[in-house]
Amino acid sequence: MGRVLITGGSSGLGKALVDLCVERGLAPVCVLDIDPAPDAGDGKLDWVFHDMADQEAAPWAALSETLQKKGPFDLVILNAGINATGRFEGIPLATHLSVARVNLLGPLRLVHMLLHAGLLAPGGRLVLISSLSVFTGYPGAASYAASKDGLASLARALRKPLRKSGNISVQLVCPGPMDTPHAARHAPEGARADRRIDPARVARQILELPHGRFVLLPGPGAKLAAVAGALFPQIMMRIMGKVLFARLK
Amino acid sequence: MKDKLIFVTGGGSGLGLELVRLAWGRGYRVMCTGRRGVQDLPDDFPDIPYLCCDLSSQQGAQQAADWALGQSHGRIDCALLNAAAGYFRPLVAETATSLSDVLALNLEANMILAHRLAPALDGGTLALIGSVARKGAAGMPVYASSKGALDGFGRALAEEWRGRACVRVLHPGPIATGMAARAGRKPDFADRLFLSPRAMAHCVLDAALARKGADRQVISYGRVLFHPARLLRRGAT
Numbered sequence: 001m002g003r004v005l006i007t008g009g010s011s012g013l014g015k016a017l018v019d020l021c022v023e024r025g026l027a028p029v030c031v032l033d034i035d036p037a038p039d040a041g042d043g044k045l046d047w048v049f050h051d052m053a054d055q056e057a058a059p060w061a062a063l064s065e066t067l068q069k070k071g072p073f074d075l076v077i078l079n080a081g082i083n084a085t086g087r088f089e090g091i092p093l094a095t096h097l098s099v100a101r102v103n104l105l106g107p108l109r110l111v112h113m114l115l116h117a118g119l120l121a122p123g124g125r126l127v128l129i130s131s132l133s134v135f136t137g138y139p140g141a142a143s144y145a146a147s148k149d150g151l152a153s154l155a156r157a158l159r160k161p162l163r164k165s166g167n168i169s170v171q172l173v174c175p176g177p178m179d180t181p182h183a184a185r186h187a188p189e190g191a192r193a194d195r196r197i198d199p200a201r202v203a204r205q206i207l208e209l210p211h212g213r214f215v216l217l218p219g220p221g222a223k224l225a226a227v228a229g230a231l232f233p234q235i236m237m238r239i240m241g242k243v244l245f246a247r248l249k
Numbered sequence: 250m251k252d253k254l255i256f257v258t259g260g261g262s263g264l265g266l267e268l269v270r271l272a273w274g275r276g277y278r279v280m281c282t283g284r285r286g287v288q289d290l291p292d293d294f295p296d297i298p299y300l301c302c303d304l305s306s307q308q309g310a311q312q313a314a315d316w317a318l319g320q321s322h323g324r325i326d327c328a329l330l331n332a333a334a335g336y337f338r339p340l341v342a343e344t345a346t347s348l349s350d351v352l353a354l355n356l357e358a359n360m361i362l363a364h365r366l367a368p369a370l371d372g373g374t375l376a377l378i379g380s381v382a383r384k385g386a387a388g389m390p391v392y393a394s395s396k397g398a399l400d401g402f403g404r405a406l407a408e409e410w411r412g413r414a415c416v417r418v419l420h421p422g423p424i425a426t427g428m429a430a431r432a433g434r435k436p437d438f439a440d441r442l443f444l445s446p447r448a449m450a451h452c453v454l455d456a457a458l459a460r461k462g463a464d465r466q467v468i469s470y471g472r473v474l475f476h477p478a479r480l481l482r483r484g485a486t
């Protein structure tokens with residue numbers, strides 16, 4: 001495997017992915033983030049400032065130019081994302097719109113740009129970090145659920161065309177709750193952290209995902225919930241309402 | 250029950266126009282928004298409140314919501330959020346603007362409308378018109394993504410509002426409204442199999458107004474071809 005590009009590398013799953021890539025000698029790892037680069041970079045990290053929600057053309061054009069000097073990439077992981085939890089009407093519209101823009105419009109623009117500039121290496125992998133909510137629903141995070149379902153549909157739509165045009169494997173990762181600052185911020189009161197999956201474990205599964213695999217549900221809990229949600233969507237949604245939404249209020 | 254108020258977006262043409270005609274024909278009060286100006290509405294367009302506005306801008310969507318609230322005096326029985334657009338082309342052939350416009354119209358405008366209309370929809374129904382393309386139609390990845398997002402949004406909101414208001418995401422199969430051709434799809438033999446907009450409107454309106462039903466419903470060949478209205482009055486639909 002050659003060059004790696006990851007969005008959102010300063011905390012949670014993104015950081016676990018970056019660390020693991022460095023550990024496995026995949027450096028320098030190119031990271032797009034809005035946070036400043038961590039100190040201990042020593043050439044292993046190629047940190048690029050970029051706001052995925054940026055609506056202007058110029059920052060994207062600049063990013064394209066920057067990445068053309070670093071790519072093409074064999075592994076691209078679209079990981080950056082934000083959440084907003086609570087009653088839909090209780091959250092300001094502006095917040096919902098930025099969730100949609102960071103989590104969905106940004107990835108759309110980035111993939112569009114990478115394709116345009118030929119920055120996805122033939123035979124490589126394009127990994128979209130979505131969520132278990134695609135299978136279970138996520139009341140109490142309506143805009144987040146929207147963005148993650150949008151990513152899943154995008155992955156499904158891109159899968160065949162990208163495989164045909166450059167043998168690029170599009171892969172959809174749907175993690176359940178992970179033990180990250182993100183989850184701690186948005187979990188309902190009383191949720192147990194030890195039930196959440198370790199992001200380092202998810203990162204390993206992502207890096208080791210075979211080229212031919214499409215969906216990754218990390219851990220037995222996520223697999224079980226996904227099967228239940230696929231078979232009984234309405235019941236699963238009611239359960240999510242009881243265990244999650246009711247406790248968020 | 251007949252003085253129910255129904256609000257439709259994208260009511261000037263396509264499925265939205267058929268929804269407007271049908272609801273009006275059934276005796277409901279109807280109001281709608283559309284992109285085209287009043288002068289471009291069909292001659293037989295019913296005499297109902299109509300707002301011309303572009304929903305792919307945040308201001309447009311907010312204006313539409315405020316207008317609907319004003320017209321309805323704070324109570325809407327059923328909102329059919331139907332306006333949408335997309336392109337039949339690979340992702341690489343899109344432009345940065347087309348990406349954000351499609352997402353703004355198909356997802357964000359509906360989020361804005363739901364957010365602003367929430368109080369008026371108490372006890373009523375919010376019906377979001379999706380598409381079977383949400384499953385990942387390879388020919389229109391951005392549209393598929395936007396409709397997938399609408400689905401995730403609607404399902405979450407359905408659970409949040411349960412007991413207070415009804416939210417349903419209705420996913421039509423292919424309809425002969427010309428949308429596919431406008432989206433850039435070359436007409437072929439399959440076009441002859443597209444469903445009639447009138448028959449689809451019957452099914453969509455019935456699904457939206459039914460007392461009971463799943464949060465997510467596919468409305469395609471099975472339901473449209475065997476809809477009672479079609480079977481009773483052959484040729485009429």
Ligand SMILES: NC(=O)c1ccc[n+]([C@@H]2O[C@H](COP(=O)([O-])OP(=O)(O)OC[C@H]3O[C@@H](n4cnc5c(N)ncnc54)[C@H](OP(=O)(O)O)[C@@H]3O)[C@@H](O)[C@H]2O)c1
Pocket residue numbers: 258259260261262263264265266283284285302303304305330331332333334354378379380381382420421422423424425426427428429431
């Ligand atoms: N046609 C299909 O095969 C099909 C299949 C599945 C789902 N659907 C869904 O069904 C719904 C209706 O589709 P349709 O076939 O009736 O499509 P259509 O004929 O293209 O109509 C779309 C409607 O949206 C309006 N619209 C477009 N852009 C707008 C904007 N920027 N601001 C405000 N309004 C705008 C259009 O107004 P103007 O005409 O005035 O421009 C039109 O009334 C859509 O949600 C579509 O995604 C369609």
